Amino acid sequence: MIRVHRSHIGRETRVAWAITVKDMRTYYTRPPSIMFGILFPFSLFLSFSIGRNIPLASQIPVLISQTLFFSSSSIGPVVIPSERANQTFDRFLTSPVSLLSILMGKTMAGIIYGAGISIIPVLVGAAFFGSTIVNLGALLACFALSSFAFSALGIMFASIPGQTPGQVMMPLNFFRIPLLFISGVYTPILELPTSMQMVALISPLTHTVELARYALGEGVFFGPLLNIAILSAYAAVFLFMGIRFHIMNQRKE
């Protein structure tokens, strides 16, 4: 038996990263990842943007936000049910590593996927539609916190004991799609009635859209500090809930 006397945190981090790299190699090019993580947000964006009398440059923050939202939250629901179906998820549970590190490894795969794909609209906006990054820090915070929160959201939903991505994507979409309509994506929050503004406040997507708009020099309603605080809180809550649900599954299995 091998005993490796290295720091506990260092060990957990290395194992989590190994899980991330394995998931990146194995699942990024799977059809459900491409469909739900790339085609879905882009087609939604096009269907709601084409024909509207709005300059495309001002739509770039919306595209960034939608891409972060859908791409980051799609990896967990693709990876975990697939691994549950071929029992490779059990491999992690029988390894000498904590559940937190296992789920952090998987969350990181979603973060990298979501953030990586969401760079495309930033580059396209800058190259073809004249959008300018006026606050790089806000954009980085938007990418880091949003991809973390939404990836953790996907991991949390992936605790639903299904064995195909569709079994998790369906309930996840019941949650994701309504958020598009209450988060100031298609209608600016300023134009919403007060009651809807309160609803928008509790949606994590609102704060992604706001941060992206702020980073690209557009007007915002809640402000970046509140956006960062709420996105951070959601990231922690989704991760915590994901861990709790996976522990509950272990009790049931």
Place this chain on the structure above:
Amino acid sequence: MEDAIEVAELTKYYGDLLAVNHISFDVEQGEIFGFLGPNGAGKTTTIRMLTGVSTPTEGAARIMGYDIQRQPIEAKEQMGIVPDVSNVYSELSAWDNLVFTGKLYDMPRTFRESRAEELLEMFGLYDRRGEKVQGFSRGMKRRICIAMALMNRASILFLDEPTSGLDVQSVLIIRDLIRKLNQRGLTIFVTTHNIEEASQICDRVAIINHGKIAAIDTPEKLKRTVRSLQSVEVAFEATPLEALKHLKALPKVSEVVKEGDKFKLFTDDPSSVYSSIWDYAQNNRLRLITINTLGPSLEDVFVKLTGITPATADGNTDQRARGRGKGQISGREKQ
């Protein structure tokens, strides 16, 4: 020397269904311990609790002295696991599967690569190390799965139905491997519903049925507990149509089972039955090809202890006959 596995009152409920019912047993270091039972008896549930996949409802298990619930990292460092399904990463190569397993155990790079090389050579897969596992046969995937379980040089190897569904060559390779690993000091916990396999390789066997342990002992001692299941096996050169009926009518015969071209007559007095068969053959001008007196098999013990009957097994066929022929017993319950 402390036990490799200590199980105390381990219990698992699925809702209202009691899958494992307060089982307790110990496995000594260096032992091959068989966990035998029909499908749905609780074997896989037990192994999942012992390996940390599933949380017990009640009870505790210690692996090399470490509590699997309270000290899961230390306990899991001691074990290698081969589940009932070969859970390899099909999209990765054989090499990458082993190296990734090494990473899960945080083995240093040079160590995990040399171990992966050693295991691939040991399993005859080194030449195919760069190929994706999805193109491998079932037997090859099983070997990769076992190699992955051996990456961390565990003290205890858990094998859940290791030879189920494999071709004869793969079965022989895996049984031989289990013996060799055990000779090197590895403790082996193997679940199976293949009674012949358990009898051949295990030092001790626990028979589990309906979530409860019915018996634990060495295969030979278990066989001695059911002397009433002695039998006489006979084959005739030409078998008359009425032979089964006539043999059942012989004195002191409790049951007759036809196995291929042979008949197995169960009795607690083999010598008397032996004489009766001889008389029957003489009177009917039948020529005997084979006549043997047999002790009870582990399967007979299993059937007696689990109470499996034709009705519980299949409804309308003779389960004992089928089971004896194949060395396997199947129940109907949920696995």
